[in-house]
Amino acid sequence: MIDIYLFVSALIMAMLALATWSNIYIAPDRSTLPMQWSLRGRINWQAPRMVALFSPPLVLAVIMTLVALFASEQNDFDKALVFRALMFMAVLGLALQLLHIWLIARGVGDDGDQNF
16 A cells, blocks of 8 residues: 555645746746636736745645644544545645646736636
């Protein structure tokens, strides 16, 4: 069985690598990137580039660390349940980051247009 902490660490590292790649290649001339869109596809608000790209993996790492720490402090600690929860969170976090980067790339485009 894969060690959960190794698996989760690998996914967090993949998310950080994806954020680094995105920082280089996705709209490199923009200092801010979209963070939220309306149902009509208009950008509601933007964040500084580093915040927009690097906050998802960092927030996920903090949340997963807290879940692992709080779960391990319990007397009736169910290791298999925590393993499944952390794996689900890591995979979902990576998928959501990919979606967010795709939306950013689609939303700002090469021509500077900020709508879909």
